[in-house]
Amino acid sequence: MAIDGAPGAGLTTEQLAEEVTHLATPDLLKTPFGDFEFFDGVPKAESVPSIYDALDLLRGIDAFLTAVPGASLVAMRRGLRSAGVDAPDKIGFTDPRANSGSMFLTPNTETTYGTTFLDLKAWGPTVIEAPPQSLCVVDDFWFRYVADMGIAGPDKGAGGKYLFLPPGYDGERPGGYFTYESPTYANWVVLRALGGVPAMKQTRIYPLAEADAPRENTFINIAAVLQNTVHANDFSFFEEVAQLVAEEPVTALDPERAGTLAAIGIAHGGPFEPDEHRRALLDEAARTGAAMSRALVFAPRDPGAYFWEGSSWKNAFVGGSYEFLRNGARNLDARTQFHYFATVITPAMAHAQVGAGSAYAYTAEDADGQVLDGSATYSLRIPADPPAKNFWAVDLYDTQTRSLLQSTAYPALASLSGTVQAEDDGSYVLWFSPTAPEGKESNWIPTIPGKSWFPMVRLYGPLEPWFDKTWTLPELVKES
Structure with a gap:
């Protein structure tokens, strides 16, 4: 037997009117994309093109941020083919x-x-x-x-x-x-x-x-063969992605990301031929997406991206998941952060084990929070007893290309070389500057005036002090 419930009191006329204010769009809406005009919720004809331009720009930015992994490998293959x-x-x-x-x-x-x-x-x-x-x-x-x-x-x-x-x-x-x-x-x-x-x-x-x-x-x-394996940051980025989509089966990509790409004209089974207007919008989207990716790499806002509280040293695999999962959700920022400046996906890299694999830390700023300047002189102290079963190394990279800094053929120092000199307390002081500080040549990597750079510290076979954080990296110090 069904029992009908008594009707509730409902809303007053004033409350209902208040609810409508939460549902409505004003006749003039000011946005970062310009002013959009409506008549009682219906966009005016002169605003419709601007609204769709904004949508295409947003879709393009999202497509850039989510498709960086694929574009990266298209560029990798192209570069290797050239070699x-x-x-x-x-x-x-x-x-x-x-x-x-x-x-x-x-x-x-x-x-x-x-x-x-x-x-x-x-x-x-x-x-x-x-x-x-x-x-x-x-x-x-x-x-x-x-x-x-x-x-x-x-x-x-x-x-x-x-x-x-x-x-x-x-x-x-x-x-x-x-x-x-x-x-x-x-x-x-x-x-x-x-x-x-x-x-x-x-x-x-x-x-x-x-x-x-x-x-x-x-x-x-291929060591001596000049090649570019890094994806584009302009409209041609989307041409790289379109090549991938055209070659692979529909099942290669999940419907959500495939839908994002289809919304900007990249779909399986059809040509990618945007008109000049949409091409310009997508070029702007790629450049904006690249700017956002650089913020994610060099100044991430996720506290989990940093190894130690108050430190600028960052983790390439935020959360330790090779699938970039956290609490059942895809960590989209972490995925873009990694793929924008690094390669190779494997659980062995994402979640190193004591004495096996390798651990990585990088930064792009000095102890004062300033961007590293290739014209200046910096020092970095590697504390005594670096927790590396095999060896440790520091490589320098170009902040624009995220590739090895072209200040020398091998812009790196490693304990394996046997030439890096230790201090009396067992620590190592490394130097970074256009010219070597006097007497520090064995512990020096050259930088390039007018360019920024960033170091990555690698521990091969990381040991327990790395994981329990009893061994920490200090900040880079600007000497002059």
């Missing part, structure tokens, strides 16, 4: 190590890299034979984690055969492989072999169809 790494069986490597000649997002100068791109559309199922004692990662074309190989992977550093399947694959899955299915056809492969170049050259990449007689691989030393 001759234009097929999966061609592997680029840096001998002896990465240098400042080309533009790569924050590489280190301490280890030898190897890299290529898989093409699962052209090759189908593809095998990678990872070398022993290596640290190798595969990320999809939207820069999402697919697999670790080597020490952090299931072969545990013994070396192993990995099979990568294209999206939607429903064919044979033979045994004897560590098997992964990627959401995208293109996949970025990053190789680091602890045995250096000879060990790197033990890598093999070939189609599964050739498993009985694998092809030979070509290894190309």
